[in-house]
Amino acid sequence: MQSQAYGRPARQPGRAAFAAFIGTTIEWYDFYIYATASALVFGKLFFPQGDPFYSTLASFGTFAVGFFARPFGGLVFGHLGDRIGRKKALVATLAIMGIGTVGIGFLPVYAKAGVLAPVLLVLLRVAQGIAIGGEWGGAVLMAGEHAPKGKRTFLASFAQLGSPAGLILALLAFRTIGHLPPEAMMDWGWRVPFLASAVLLFVGVVIRAGVSESPEFLSFNERSKPARLPILDVLRNAWSTVLLCLGANVIGVAGAWFLNTFMLNFTTETLGLDRALILDCLFVVAFVQLFNQLIAGWLAQRIGAGRFLAWAAALAMLSPYPMFILVSTGNPVAIVVGIAIAVMCMSGSYAVMAGLMTEAFDVGVRYSAISLSYQSCAAMAGGLTPLIGTILAHAWPGRWLPLALFYSSLAAISLLCLRGLQRRDGASQSLSTVAMSE
Template sequence: MSQTSTPRRAAAAAFIGTTIEFYDFYIYAFAAALVLGQLFFPSDNPTLSTMAAFGSFAVGFIARPFAGMVFGHLGDRLGRKKMLLFTMALMGLATTCIGLLPTYAQAGIWGPAGLVLLRLLQGISVGGEWGGAVLMASEHAPKGRKVFFASFAQWGSPAGLLLALIAFRVISEMDQEALLSWGWRIPFLLSGVLMMVGLAIRFGVPESPEFTEVRERDKTARFPVMEVLRGYWKQILFAASAVTIGSAGFFFTNTFMITYVTQYLGIAKTTILDCLFVVTVLQFISQPCSALLSERVGEGRFLKWVAALCILAPYPMFLLVQTGNLVYMTAGIALAVVLLAALYAVIAGYMAEAFPAQVRYSGISIAYQLGSAVTGGTTPMLGTFIAGQYTGQWWPLAIFFSVLALMSLVGVLGLSHLRGAAAPRVALSTSEGAA
């Protein structure tokens, strides 16, 4: 494989792999918003059923920081590629098994218990996969283009979301009885096929050259997680804060918003799914453009401006969503999503450069998964709670969104300061001993 084609192939593999991973993750989010509450957490109160389903959704995020530590350690010790293959297989198997799971009516408490366990495995997979995908793209990249190439891993998010939206848009045309009896299982069962495609593509990409150099020089860290926590804890905290709106914002607009407009505004689920499909197409187009623009104006400056604009975005979004008009709803949500997607596209490569290669997998995995667990997984549940407490009022939800964006702005400012300062030095031990 030529030196010029390898970076492109690594970027393509990162894109396709994360597309499949995020497809699996998003179909659970949609199912939680639409059917899992009725099937696995039945109640006389629809809000409680939905919150229980979103609670199971949050379980996957709880697992992600711990998975980030485990796979970060292994990725910094054994290599990026091995971890990517393992986590993709784990995600595909867990998602496929959800499609085969008996419901509460069929198996009693064992149905929701199995759902929570499989959701936990999904979280473990994403917690370990994301960092490796970003690094395989960025560490293969030409000099000066690491942030842009890392954005290909982030580009898999809207692509996976598009696939998930298509799958649920098709099954939403079924009558309610067919949807609840077997139709909801189809998107989950398709994951098995996608898993095989992803594994074949990732298997053909060589190991990261930066990790290979570290290993050949016998400079791999003995305990990467301990060393990154000791020497780079400020970078971890600011990076975790910086990714907030890029993670939580998507689940606000693409998961909670489904519940909000169907349960509180009385809008048909097919309408909001059509709206989100158009928005996601716009996101898919805008993300690489945002990454290219950030190269021209400077990644740090770009991220600061985008995070600041995200603070203002929810107010026009909700004003337009309240109209119930498909065109206005799409315009409002698209405004917010294009802005937060711009931050999401750039932040992965930007935060990766804050850590040295010896502990980079651990550093970015812990930071990203910590931020996602604290805010991303809880956002749909908190949004549902706020909507229930302030029925008929959208401004508390808009303030909630603004707070999430403010957290990202603070994180970007802190990370930018640390990247500009002299990096702290840690005593990285050699690779003697077992992983």
């Protein structure tokens, strides 16, 4: 169903939430297969060093490059989304992500192309970063701005479901090719998950084409003229809110990459556990995350986003200690339970932050504002987390306490910034009673 008269745009809450979920699933699948490949094979294929530590560090360095490109993507597509519409920006980001990912699948490796191979890898990784940088804000807004009163927190969380769903697809892809002989895996097997993205790209574009533009954006454009440079309005009038939202996102963003990417390398390289075993464990945990985020969005809508997020951040501070104790046993059930404990706290925060940020900024600059907050957090906290984890693991070999303390500090930053948002004038109502404020 398309929009009605320009001044009375139709809401499509179900379709918009589903399209946000499918779109972000595809984007995160592309991002996660790169993350998984960087932990497992890219070090040997593109950065063949004598010391595995430096190969892994270089591989995670290219992984971080994608995060550093995300704020740029957020600024570009945030501007376009606030000026010409959320839908057009989202279709463009999906296309860029698909091209970048499929391109990686065709790359020559270092043994055949020399230094050109890692250079091309970095360039395509930048394209991925720009795409995901623009994608997140638009997907969240399309789901949230189509939502009826009282359901924005819950429906906006559907965009966040794309992260665990994309992880499930990525792990499924690597579990499938993981049964190949090592020679075939390193020769051509690793390319299959990247080339498969072409099919997902087509599906995503078709689904997104069926959703009408955001009704709030259309109504705002009828009443007001869009800002010439929305980001300048954000920096002039809401810079402190941007910084607090950035900090509040830390555990949801950095925690995801610590648990889903760094832990894959830590368990295989430091603890010496079997790669297939860890992939299987993370596969099970991804389903835990998917269902936990659904429950978190529903629960936060009922009890208040601020209260829920504060509890999630506080519990996240405690979660790495039982996780490392259980993971260090090497028992598959203990590994799943340990990582799942941390993932439930982290993903609860991740799911609910989307709706909270949608409420924090005016509709005319909302795409730019939430993209700046979230993607800047991703560049700093998300991109650097696997690198810092690798350095800590190398500095204290076999000891997990420094890693647990690092994770706790990430959660503490989020908790402090959430408290800062609650203390702001007018913020308490939107944080603790989002459903009522709608």
